[in-house]
Amino acid sequence: MTKPWVFSDVSYGRECPYIKDVEIWIKPSIDVKLRYIAEKLRFLEFVAYLKIEKIEREDKIIYFVYDMYIPKQIVTQASFEVDKEELGKVLEYEGVVHLHPWRGESSFSHIDKTCVNLNHEISILMTLDGYTEASVKVRVPCGKTLIVTLPRDKIKVCDKEVLSELDKLDELIREKITTVVAVNQSFHQEENITHSLNSGKDDVENDEKLMELIFSD
Numbered sequence: 001m002t003k004p005w006v007f008s009d010v011s012y013g014r015e016c017p018y019i020k021d022v023e024i025w026i027k028p029s030i031d032v033k034l035r036y037i038a039e040k041l042r043f044l045e046f047v048a049y050l051k052i053e054k055i056e057r058e059d060k061i062i063y064f065v066y067d068m069y070i071p072k073q074i075v076t077q078a079s080f081e082v083d084k085e086e087l088g089k090v091l092e093y094e095g096v097v098h099l100h101p102w103r104g105e106s107s108f109s110h111i112d113k114t115c116v117n118l119n120h121e122i123s124i125l126m127t128l129d130g131y132t133e134a135s136v137k138v139r140v141p142c143g144k145t146l147i148v149t150l151p152r153d154k155i156k157v158c159d160k161e162v163l164s165e166l167d168k169l170d171e172l173i174r175e176k177i178t179t180v181v182a183v184n185q186s187f188h189q190e191e192n193i194t195h196s197l198n199s200g201k202d203d204v205e206n207d208e209k210l211m212e213l214i215f216s217d
């Protein structure tokens, strides 16, 4: 793409023990539009720019995509080029999404990583089957910025209002649902050992027994 490099003074880090879980939530109406364009163009790439609201929660950071802009662009099966007149306008958008026009999985190309992802707070990749990967710049307490790659299960189609409902659900789950983990489910990979444990025991107790068995040799 022709967007110029934006050099910044941030220093990039590789890992941070304090980083929170990160998710991207795409407003359902935006998702419908993106998929519609993808189906219309079929085997051609395209790019769209995204407005993002960052929602900082105790346990995670959610980047909520609430608006999008389709710039004038020339697209081929393997590239997109944004019209030069649009470059000023697209700088107003913190996020970007582009299509790799085939079915199934895909991951960012080298050019995506160096030119697209580094120039945006968030960058989402989609194929004709949906979102497959995203790259997010996360500022961590030490002042560094991490480039975090999110797998597809961290890219959700969901409205912001659902958040408060999920909080209520958390309460309800705590109140009403008693969880019992069956021993042979939690340790199915250790089949021989779990079979020697009796069922009906508290699973914490069984955990301890299992550890004893593992370490007794």
Ligand SMILES: [Zn+2]
Binding pocket: 098, 099, 100, 108, 109, 112
């Ligand atoms: Zn790409």
